[in-house]
Structure formats: structure tokens, C-alpha cells
Amino acid sequence: MDVSDAAGQKGAARRARLRQYQEQLLERMQAARTSCGARAHQLGVEIGGVRYLLDLVEAGEIVPLPPLAAVPLTQPWYLGLANVRGNLLGVVDLARYLDAEAAPTPGTRLVTFGPALGFPCALLVAKVVGLRHAADMQPADGRLRDADGQEWTPLSLAALARADRFLQVAR
Numbered sequence: 001m002d003v004s005d006a007a008g009q010k011g012a013a014r015r016a017r018l019r020q021y022q023e024q025l026l027e028r029m030q031a032a033r034t035s036c037g038a039r040a041h042q043l044g045v046e047i048g049g050v051r052y053l054l055d056l057v058e059a060g061e062i063v064p065l066p067p068l069a070a071v072p073l074t075q076p077w078y079l080g081l082a083n084v085r086g087n088l089l090g091v092v093d094l095a096r097y098l099d100a101e102a103a104p105t106p107g108t109r110l111v112t113f114g115p116a117l118g119f120p121c122a123l124l125v126a127k128v129v130g131l132r133h134a135a136d137m138q139p140a141d142g143r144l145r146d147a148d149g150q151e152w153t154p155l156s157l158a159a160l161a162r163a164d165r166f167l168q169v170a171r
Contacts, residue, residue, distance in 0.1 A: 024079030039053045044129035044152065045111060051152045053134055058157040060112035061085075062128055071169075078169040082122060084112060090169065093143065097166070119161040 006128060015108050043062075044054035062086070068080040068091055077096035095101065110122040132152065137144035143151045160166050 011012050039129045042134050042154070043111070044132040045125040046124075046129060047097065047123070048100035048125040049126075050100070051150060052128065052155040053132055053152045054111065054157060056131075056157055058114050058117060060114040060122075063110050063112070064120075065108050065124070074169045075139075075171060079124065082110065083130050084110070084122065087120060089120050091122050091124060092166070093124045095124075095126075113127055113157050113161060117158055118162055119157075121161065123157075 041056055043056055043059050045054060063084055066082045066084065068082050070080045071078065074080075075097075077093045079091040079093050082091050083089075089110075091110060095166050105126055107127050109125050109128050111125050111128070112122040113119045132146070134152070134154070136142055137146050137152065139145075140151060143153050145151050
């Protein structure tokens, strides 16, 4: 077997693995979207003392807060750039963006925007609460109330990524 045949076989194997990965990812995304016609679970996070529900299809990774590189002449809520697994992401303090005050705590994490959104950004969250099932919650004035009486605000990362103010990080 010559070198070009070996390289061709490696490339074909890589393409087959990539295709298999894409199929598995598509299955997981479809499973997350469908649960009797409703989205099965959301990620519960706390930002600025408010509990939010993020759609699992829109949310990416949850990572510890890495060192941030400041970007001059940006809005106070734009904290800078973070290197997450070799990808540069803009980091936004949503509490400041929404005019609430919150200082980073030991449990502070970043929740990245999902790859499907194609938006290299992450939100600073004070606390990741875990998975929540919104279908089991009751509507309450634009929010949802769980069985324990806690209120949750649905937050669409896709809508946030399209908001003009969110996109204007420069001062």
C-alpha cells in the first residue's frame, strides 16, 4: 500500500466518524426538542439574583471562569474575551447588561452559546442550578413557577444574539 492510499483511507475514516457524530448530534437535538410536542428540559441558571431557563438546544458548554482579556472601549457589561478550548468567546455579564449588580462568586461559570447559533459568546452566570422541566411549571406573569414556588424567566439565547443593543459592545 502506498502513501496516497493510506492517506485516502484515513480521510475516508475521518469523514465517516464526522458523519456519525453529526447524526448523533442531530438525534440529540431532536430528542431535546420533542417531548410530547414541548421542549423536554431547560438549563436553570441564576444571574443577578434572578433564575433563568435556557433552552438546551441554544446553550453550549458550562465552563469555569477562565482568565479574561479585556477589550478596550467596550460596554461595562462586556467583560472581554475568553479562550475556551481554543475558541475565543466574547463574555457578557448579563446582570450588568440588564442593569442589575452582581459580583462574581466562587460558583461563577460561563455558559457558552450553542454551536447551532453560530455566535461565539458566553454568559457569566452566578450559579448553574441544573436541568428543569418547564412543562411541569405554571405560567405566572410572563414567568414560570415551579412546584417549590420559585419563579423562572425563560431566556432565549437566539433572541439575545439578535438584539441590537446586545450586538453593540463598543462604546
